[in-house]
Amino acid sequence: VTRQPRLPYPARWLLRWSPVTRDARPGVETDLLELFAARRRERGAIHAHRRLYHDLASLWLLRGTVPRPSRDRAVRGLLRDARDDVRFALRLFARRPAILLLTILGLSVGLGIATAAFSIMNVAVLRGEGLVDPDRVPGVLRATARSRTTAWSYEEFLRLREGSTRMQIEAVLTDTAAARIGARDEAAPTVALGFVSGGFFPVTGGRVTRGRPLEPADEPQPGPPAAVVSFVFWSSVLNRDPAVIGRTIRIGRADATIVGVAERGFSLPANRQVWMPLTAYGAVYGSGGRRTPAMGLQVFGRLRPDASLAEAEAQLGGVAAALPGDGTAPESALRVELDPHAGLGRTSAADTIAIAVFVFAVIGLVLLLACANAATVLVSAAITREREMGVRAALGASRARIVRQLITESLALGTIAAAIGLVFASWALPLIGTAVEAPAGADLAPDLMVYVFLGLVTLISGVAAGLAPARHGWGVDLVTPLKGEGARRAQLAPRRLRSLLVATQAAVSVLLIILATLFVRATFRAAAIDVGFDTAALYLVSPGLGDTFNDAAAASRTTSFWARAIPEVQAIPGIAGVALVELPPFSGITRASLTRNAPADAVIYFNRTDAAYVETLGLRILSGRTFTSAEVAANAPVVLVSESLARAYWRGQSPLGLLLPAEIPIPEIPARIIETRPVIVGVVEDAITVRLDERSRFAVYQPLPAASAGAAELLIRIAPGATGALQQAAQRLRAIDPGAEVRIASIAARVRQEAGRPRMVAALTGVVGLVAVVMCVIGLYGLTAAAVNQREREMGVRAAMGAAPGDLLGLLMWDSLRPVGFGLAIGAGAALLAGRVMAAAMLFGVSPQDPAAFAGAALILIASAILAVLVPTRRAAAVDAASVLKRA
Amino acid sequence: VKGEHLGEFEEFTLLAVRALGDNTYAVPIQEYVETMTGRPISIGSIYAALARLEEKGFLRSTMSEAVARRGGKSKRVYAVTPGGLRTARDLHRVRERIWNAIGEAGRP
Numbered sequence: 001v002t003r004q005p006r007l008p009y010p011a012r013w014l015l016r017w018s019p020v021t022r023d024a025r026p027g028v029e030t031d032l033l034e035l036f037a038a039r040r041r042e043r044g045a046i047h048a049h050r051r052l053y054h055d056l057a058s059l060w061l062l063r064g065t066v067p068r069p070s071r072d073r074a075v076r077g078l079l080r081d082a083r084d085d086v087r088f089a090l091r092l093f094a095r096r097p098a099i100l101l102l103t104i105l106g107l108s109v110g111l112g113i114a115t116a117a118f119s120i121m122n123v124a125v126l127r128g129e130g131l132v133d134p135d136r137v138p139g140v141l142r143a144t145a146r147s148r149t150t151a152w153s154y155e156e157f158l159r160l161r162e163g164s165t166r167m168q169i170e171a172v173l174t175d176t177a178a179a180r181i182g183a184r185d186e187a188a189p190t191v192a193l194g195f196v197s198g199g200f201f202p203v204t205g206g207r208v209t210r211g212r213p214l215e216p217a218d219e220p221q222p223g224p225p226a227a228v229v230s231f232v233f234w235s236s237v238l239n240r241d242p243a244v245i246g247r248t249i250r251i252g253r254a255d256a257t258i259v260g261v262a263e264r265g266f267s268l269p270a271n272r273q274v275w276m277p278l279t280a281y282g283a284v285y286g287s288g289g290r291r292t293p294a295m296g297l298q299v300f301g302r303l304r305p306d307a308s309l310a311e312a313e314a315q316l317g318g319v320a321a322a323l324p325g326d327g328t329a330p331e332s333a334l335r336v337e338l339d340p341h342a343g344l345g346r347t348s349a350a351d352t353i354a355i356a357v358f359v360f361a362v363i364g365l366v367l368l369l370a371c372a373n374a375a376t377v378l379v380s381a382a383i384t385r386e387r388e389m390g391v392r393a394a395l396g397a398s399r400a401r402i403v404r405q406l407i408t409e410s411l412a413l414g415t416i417a418a419a420i421g422l423v424f425a426s427w428a429l430p431l432i433g434t435a436v437e438a439p440a441g442a443d444l445a446p447d448l449m450v451y452v453f454l455g456l457v458t459l460i461s462g463v464a465a466g467l468a469p470a471r472h473g474w475g476v477d478l479v480t481p482l483k484g485e486g487a488r489r490a491q492l493a494p495r496r497l498r499s500l501l502v503a504t505q506a507a508v509s510v511l512l513i514i515l516a517t518l519f520v521r522a523t524f525r526a527a528a529i530d531v532g533f534d535t536a537a538l539y540l541v542s543p544g545l546g547d548t549f550n551d552a553a554a555a556s557r558t559t560s561f562w563a564r565a566i567p568e569v570q571a572i573p574g575i576a577g578v579a580l581v582e583l584p585p586f587s588g589i590t591r592a593s594l595t596r597n598a599p600a601d602a603v604i605y606f607n608r609t610d611a612a613y614v615e616t617l618g619l620r621i622l623s624g625r626t627f628t629s630a631e632v633a634a635n636a637p638v639v640l641v642s643e644s645l646a647r648a649y650w651r652g653q654s655p656l657g658l659l660l661p662a663e664i665p666i667p668e669i670p671a672r673i674i675e676t677r678p679v680i681v682g683v684v685e686d687a688i689t690v691r692l693d694e695r696s697r698f699a700v701y702q703p704l705p706a707a708s709a710g711a712a713e714l715l716i717r718i719a720p721g722a723t724g725a726l727q728q729a730a731q732r733l734r735a736i737d738p739g740a741e742v743r744i745a746s747i748a749a750r751v752r753q754e755a756g757r758p759r760m761v762a763a764l765t766g767v768v769g770l771v772a773v774v775m776c777v778i779g780l781y782g783l784t785a786a787a788v789n790q791r792e793r794e795m796g797v798r799a800a801m802g803a804a805p806g807d808l809l810g811l812l813m814w815d816s817l818r819p820v821g822f823g824l825a826i827g828a829g830a831a832l833l834a835g836r837v838m839a840a841a842m843l844f845g846v847s848p849q850d851p852a853a854f855a856g857a858a859l860i861l862i863a864s865a866i867l868a869v870l871v872p873t874r875r876a877a878a879v880d881a882a883s884v885l886k887r888a
Numbered sequence: 889v890k891g892e893h894l895g896e897f898e899e900f901t902l903l904a905v906r907a908l909g910d911n912t913y914a915v916p917i918q919e920y921v922e923t924m925t926g927r928p929i930s931i932g933s934i935y936a937a938l939a940r941l942e943e944k945g946f947l948r949s950t951m952s953e954a955v956a957r958r959g960g961k962s963k964r965v966y967a968v969t970p971g972g973l974r975t976a977r978d979l980h981r982v983r984e985r986i987w988n989a990i991g992e993a994g995r996p
Contacts, residue, residue: 027963027964028931030963031913031915031931031963032931034915035915038919051928054928054930055930055931055932057930058930058931058933059931059935060932
């Protein structure tokens with residue numbers, strides 16, 4: 001049996017969408033197939049395909065050739081007019097495909113960026129996190145004479161909850177843990193956890209789409225804890241598993257049972273992915289003694305319907321006054337303040353407005369550029385289409401009809417651009433999300449708001465871009481162009497409008513190129529930063545032992561774990577060095593103190609390490625010595641300081657044996673006052689360990705006793721050429737504690753990731769900047785060509801009066817390039833301002849006023865502008881005066 | 889707008905149907921017009937011209953028997969009506985008269 005030959009699939013699909021009626025379709029298809037087969041036989045496949053699609057297109061262009069009499073003239077007439085408008089628009093696009101394609105590209109990039117920016121702001125600012133009626137949900141602040149904080153201890157929270165009748169008090173503690181979904185050995189993602197009290201969901205108004213929310217009954221529950229997962233977690237990590245309720249996932253050290261999936265849009269507080277009861281805290285972090293966290297709870301509540309803020313505050317104040325003091329501030333009693341602006345999921349209004357203003361400035365700028373470009377192309381099209389408009393007016397088209405057609409054209413442009421822009425936005429969104437460090441729990445997928453925004457912006461920009469030439473079309477004399485060449489007036493296009501459009505485009509292009517250049521330079525700068533030690537063979541192994549605050553049992557377990565683990569890992573062949581460290585390099589967490597007095601305002605970074613850290617990291621000890629094991633074990637008051645710190649505070653003299661000066665406060669968690677100042681025993685080389693762009697090289701190293709090293713990580717240096725040592729180390733750790741969540745991270749990879757941050761921004765602004773320049777050049781070329789064409793007669797007269805071609809060229813070039821120069825100045829000024837606002841963090845020491853970036857951007861723009869202007873002006877300057885004047 | 893008159897392309901199409909003998913269909917017509925005019929002709933324009941000619945009464949069409957070569961599908965076949973033939977001849981005659989008036993030298 002031979003298969004029936006058929007048309008290629010796209011052709012059949014197009015045919016189905018063509019205006020050919022259903023019953024005529026099989027006949028047309030066989031006709032097309034017959035032609036296709038014959039052409040392929042005779043002229044080859046490429047020719048046959050080209051003709052096939054040409055034939056298919058012809059089915060559209062000839063629709064309506066057999067008009068049927070319309071019954072309802074008013075409505076149908078309008079519809080047909082609109083259809084005709086679209087058809088004219090398509091015909092226009094077909095006639096000038098290259099320029100219009102690029103305009104669509106420009107508009108779509110503009111709309112895409114605007115959409116992406118709006119999506120981010122929608123997530124960050126507008127959408128909120130799902131808290132219902134936030135004004136009735138104030139945060140409960142813990143105030144003493146010295147401090148005001150949202151953090152309470154668990155016992156205090158219980159007392160507040162019992163004692164409050166005017167509002168329902170709840171608490172939440174945020175943390176992260178590794179979540180294991182499937183097999184043992186796959187990489188475990190870190191999830192944002194919210195440990196919540198029983199009434200959290202009802203009080204916040206959080207609802208679930210599947211299963212049930214957490215309830216007060218979950219709090220005392222023994223056995224595997226219950227968990228509610230966020231919509232984003234369910235859809236991205238659990239792949240929308242329909243059987244998610246009842247599924248068990250391992251979070252930290254606990255096997256949690258999923259009881260519900262939160263509604264889309266609920267992620268309180270701060271983009272949580274999983275919620276568990278407060279009582280599951282001990283199980284997740286393996287602190288065997290306690291089930292709940294000791295401190296750090298964020299307490300909030302919902303006012304009862306009849307209660308006022310003041311009443312509730314007074315009542316809670318009474319409860320707090322009876323609480324025992326915590327020893328840090330014996331001189332003052334506890335007070336309670338209710339602050340509606342410190343509730344859950346509230347960023348301060350000032351932040352919100354600043355972000356919104358910035359984002360809308362970016363959106364406005366990009367859209368301005370896109371509109372200016374579309375308007376430029378349409379204006380230049382309008383100049384050359386004057387004759388067409390004249391013919392139409394002569395045939396009886398009203399001016400409103402002509403204007404409507406111009407707007408339809410730009411709307412058609414805008415609609416196509418919006419579709420492409422949406423695709424562009426969905427490509428750029430994850431990139432932008434990473435660039436702005438959006439948390440994993442954030443839901444970046446566009447929602448209804450985003451589509452409404454895109455639709456509105458398309459409409460507005462389409463009409464705006466169309467209105468400029470439409471206004472131009474309105475005012476123009478529609479009859480004169482019909483009379484032919486000689487009857488033309490000297491100046492038809494509004495020159496001020498044209499200059500404004502060109503200047504706008506030039507300004508935005510220059511701004512974007514400068515920013516892109518800055519970021520590109522920053523990328524190279526970041527890659528070249530010397531952190532002060534060799535990162536290649538350094539790895540981190542973290543066993544995830546958990547917090548040991550106020551928990552003696554956990555502390556002793558941690559001590560014995562490290563007591564076994566360190567010697568065993570050291571014994572593995574291929575491992576050159578092993579050290580315990582509290583805050584490993586580039587972990588994103590710092591402990592720092594800020595000194596305001598002499599010798600300078602400075603950030604001083606603190607870290608706790610064991611004796612082997614300095615050597616394992618690869619830093620030299622410049623003078624003195626490192627800790628002894630005994631000092632580490634006893635948590636002795638000794639410190640190492642970095643070279644820069646020693647130089648700044650002791651100016652060339654040796655700090656060895658001296659006390660760490662009181663101007664450098666030691667940050668402690670939880671905060672307490674350190675009575676004894678530690679002694680400096682060594683000076684160590686400077687190193688960058690916090691962020692690549694950190695300028696402060698001031699560091700103080702304190703001893704890290706194993707007992708408090710629950711959250712510490714093991715820094716391992718692999719000997720050259722050794723393989724498999726890391727896996728062995730991980731196995732050893734798991735053998736010592738089967739519950740350990742062993743994770744391995746490469747320091748070099750972390751540094752690369754740090755250095756890659758500006759690259760993404762560079763790519764984004766670079767692409768947009770290039771598009772901006774191309775758009776600017778197209779617009780400039782089109783406008784200049786049209787304007788020069790108009791001034792042909794003037795040039796002829798000038799040439800006849802004795803002007804040399806060089807003079808004419810100079811005149812035309814000067815007239816066309818002046819707005820570019822103007823735009824250049826504005827753009828450069830804006831870039832200077834933007835550079836000030838821009839976080840220096842993104843630039844890695846590249847000055848925002850970098851002369852190379854500014855000069856480069858100006859050069860690119862001027863060179864391309866000259867090219868764009870030169871082609872049409874040269875043609876016009878070489879005018880033959882006699883022939884032009886004869887034609888007149 | 890064109891009423892009972894023939895446009896240039898319609899004339900080609902009408903003559904092609906005549907030349908190919910009656911009971912011909914869109915594909916040979918397209919190929920014939922393309923060969924004779926020497927410019928690429930899209931099938932859509934042929935359909936449109938055929939539809940217009942039929943509406944003006946210069947052509948009539950019927951559905952043919954199923955043909956094995958076309959995968960067993962039937963097709964719409966066209967034939968020139970006497971009225972169509974007459975109009976085409978009139979047109980030709982008018983042209984001839986004008987050309988004769990112009991004469992060999994290209995001037996009257």
